[in-house]
Amino acid sequence: MKENLIKINDFLYEIPKTGKMKVPARIYATENMLADILSDNAPEQAKNVACLPGIVGYSFAMPDMHWGYGFPIGGVAAFDMDDGVISPGGVGYDINCGVRLLRTDLSRKDVQGKITHIVDALFASIPSGVGSTGPVRLSAADEKKVLTEGAHWAVANGYGDREDLDKIEETGRMPGAVPDYVSDHALKRGKAQLGTLGSGNHFVEVGYVEQVFDEKIAARLGLFKNQVTVIVHTGSRGLGHQICDDFIKVMLGAADKYGIYLPDRQLCCAPVRSPEGQRYLGAMAAGVNFAFCNRQLITHWTREAFMRALCAGPKTVNMRVVYEVAHNIAKIEEHKVNGKNKKLCVHRKGATRAFGPGHPAVPESYRDIGQPVLIPGDMGRYSYVLVGTENAMRETFGSTCHGAGRVLSRKKALKRAQGRSLYRELLDKGIYVKASSKATMAEEMPEAYKNVSNVVDAVAGAGISKIVARLKPMGVIKG
Amino acid sequence: MSREPGVWFRVFIMKNVTFLDHTADTGILVRADSLEALFSTSAGAMFHIICPRKNHNKTINHSISITAPDIEQLLVDWLSELNFLFQTKQFLLSDIPKIKIDYLSLWAQVSGERVDFGVHDIHVEIKAVTYHKLYVRKINHHWGAQIIFDI
Numbered sequence: 001m002k003e004n005l006i007k008i009n010d011f012l013y014e015i016p017k018t019g020k021m022k023v024p025a026r027i028y029a030t031e032n033m034l035a036d037i038l039s040d041n042a043p044e045q046a047k048n049v050a051c052l053p054g055i056v057g058y059s060f061a062m063p064d065m066h067w068g069y070g071f072p073i074g075g076v077a078a079f080d081m082d083d084g085v086i087s088p089g090g091v092g093y094d095i096n097c098g099v100r101l102l103r104t105d106l107s108r109k110d111v112q113g114k115i116t117h118i119v120d121a122l123f124a125s126i127p128s129g130v131g132s133t134g135p136v137r138l139s140a141a142d143e144k145k146v147l148t149e150g151a152h153w154a155v156a157n158g159y160g161d162r163e164d165l166d167k168i169e170e171t172g173r174m175p176g177a178v179p180d181y182v183s184d185h186a187l188k189r190g191k192a193q194l195g196t197l198g199s200g201n202h203f204v205e206v207g208y209v210e211q212v213f214d215e216k217i218a219a220r221l222g223l224f225k226n227q228v229t230v231i232v233h234t235g236s237r238g239l240g241h242q243i244c245d246d247f248i249k250v251m252l253g254a255a256d257k258y259g260i261y262l263p264d265r266q267l268c269c270a271p272v273r274s275p276e277g278q279r280y281l282g283a284m285a286a287g288v289n290f291a292f293c294n295r296q297l298i299t300h301w302t303r304e305a306f307m308r309a310l311c312a313g314p315k316t317v318n319m320r321v322v323y324e325v326a327h328n329i330a331k332i333e334e335h336k337v338n339g340k341n342k343k344l345c346v347h348r349k350g351a352t353r354a355f356g357p358g359h360p361a362v363p364e365s366y367r368d369i370g371q372p373v374l375i376p377g378d379m380g381r382y383s384y385v386l387v388g389t390e391n392a393m394r395e396t397f398g399s400t401c402h403g404a405g406r407v408l409s410r411k412k413a414l415k416r417a418q419g420r421s422l423y424r425e426l427l428d429k430g431i432y433v434k435a436s437s438k439a440t441m442a443e444e445m446p447e448a449y450k451n452v453s454n455v456v457d458a459v460a461g462a463g464i465s466k467i468v469a470r471l472k473p474m475g476v477i478k479g
Numbered sequence: 480m481s482r483e484p485g486v487w488f489r490v491f492i493m494k495n496v497t498f499l500d501h502t503a504d505t506g507i508l509v510r511a512d513s514l515e516a517l518f519s520t521s522a523g524a525m526f527h528i529i530c531p532r533k534n535h536n537k538t539i540n541h542s543i544s545i546t547a548p549d550i551e552q553l554l555v556d557w558l559s560e561l562n563f564l565f566q567t568k569q570f571l572l573s574d575i576p577k578i579k580i581d582y583l584s585l586w587a588q589v590s591g592e593r594v595d596f597g598v599h600d601i602h603v604e605i606k607a608v609t610y611h612k613l614y615v616r617k618i619n620h621h622w623g624a625q626i627i628f629d630i
Contacts, residue, residue, distance in 0.1 A: 070609075093629045189567055192567070245607050
């Protein structure tokens, strides 16, 4: 594969159009990252995406790219509304998996010696791990309201403040959700799982602002050095997984019906405007709203856990939403193509929207600085706060990376963890971790991931995001 | 014959299954003498990924009946249905006393127990059974399948 790569600049490489590819594929990476990227199947997957009908510009892959199923994780693809497609595999099973960043009025010294109390309180309050069920008992009617109202349902039922909603993508409620397109299987899987973290790479992380790179923008986001922060990373749980599963079956039939060539069955899709495409968009929006509500509930319990652990009131902790991003989603957005505004169906699978300054979809209070972008790293190193740029609007349909990206398979990580106490190793670095399963702890070990600093340096170097601040973990709960 | 519940199932799985290395997820390569054995072994392997160490009792029974347009879809639907039982009823598979595949229809009786978090070491949650690199093939006198799970 390496011999076929064309270097566009120090941060961007192109796989030229060959065979059934309709556009070239473009990979954002530095030269040092290429060996890892090319040893994986992800570039081949980016090429497969480039074969889908109506793809516009390029099939993009971000520097955290790795082998997914169908689309690569870290993939971005935009499709023409008239002759392009929508693909559930291009969104992923965990619809609206995303990240919320919370800030507090606490500084690092306020929580010194109390991190174990905070993490233990979080672990007790937030159901996590395989098979976890949430404390919210939903009636069938309420569950459907969650699917249309998203985080607004949570706020209306006493979980959080109205102010929280302004700082969420889509203000925490994606329009167009049709609960009737969600199967009984999906509703059953979702019912007991609202307000749960799940397992795998999902987490709640207590950290602090270790370094500020752009004082002015950080101040606008309410961030300051040594400030205590919390990151929530989870998605739509079993409800989203089942919606994806159900619609992959629909799309396999649709691809046949519309004569769409599929290099991988997992890429099955239908024309955006077809009945199958429109039904998926309605069901996907329902899954998106479930995830918005899920993170809102977890935020509420995080606030309570902090107050309980620190014996402090809400004004002392003052936990506010900085922003929340979705990194597994498809959206109908307007972008400039060949100098003209065009509506496109933009798929981001393991990629984050990164709209630049002035875009109307960015909350008014942040509109002049650009959309905040939240990039969690592994539990032993850093996470980053960035903002979107004009360049991202021009180059990547306003998209950037979503995390560190795995570099070790789970099997290899388990092997490498043998005979080691990861809990102790992290504690020695000042990070207290509480995990539901030892296996998750091993699979999610820091060295299983790329160094997130290299990933954000690549997107910043490419100009598709701007680095604002670096956060360092102090305590983590893992599913 | 007296035996520890589920042991035969585990031994059978380990001899006929290769667990694949996938960067973000996990997969299995399965080999069996018959289509029924291929489906049973794939199910056992999926539950081995979910809960690798403990053997399970057989206190709960379920019947599963599925039809699909092709054999690969039938395998995905079968595993997805078992995963649905795990997700919604916390059902852990111990045994498949009866399974019949007739063209593209499957009927099976499965037995197992409800998860006890104090006893079972639940390793991962399987989000879905994917179609990525999926195949079901007859190779000479054997059946083979490859399945990748999203976890």
